[in-house]
Amino acid sequence: MSGIVQFAFILHLIIETAASINFLLRPSATLSAPQPHSHAVIRQYALLLISSNIIAAVMLNREIDATSGRIAGALGVYHVGPVVRAVSRILQKSSGSGLNEPWLHAFAHVLCGSCLLVSFLSSST
Secondary structure (H helix, E strand, C coil): CHHHHHHHHHHHHHHHHHHHHHHHHCHHHHCCCCCHHHHHHHHHHHHHHHHHHHHHHHHHCCCCCHHHHHHHHHHHHHCHHHHHHHHHHHHCCCCCCHHHCHHHHHHHHHHHHHHHHHHHHHHCC
16 A cells, blocks of 8 residues: 555645646736736645645655545545646636646546545555
């Protein structure tokens, strides 16, 4: 079980580090139309993602136990939101370029969320 738990935390770190940097440094890029009054909320969201990354990093540097699984479950639930947003963009036939493709977002968050939730379910048995 420790392999999947570690992989899940590392995957979360990779995905959410990129997202948090983008939200922090380029808040307008996350909106379809630039809205400067929304920047503070988007930057606050970036700080929440950074906090989740710190938690994942702490979990990587300790023994895998039931707490690791519970934390993995909590982080896994977060990934439902980005999956819903990505699927919504896919259904609206919205497109992006490069790392902003909705299919890529959906895949990355389904993979990460699934690994985290499997880690949670494996730890509770």
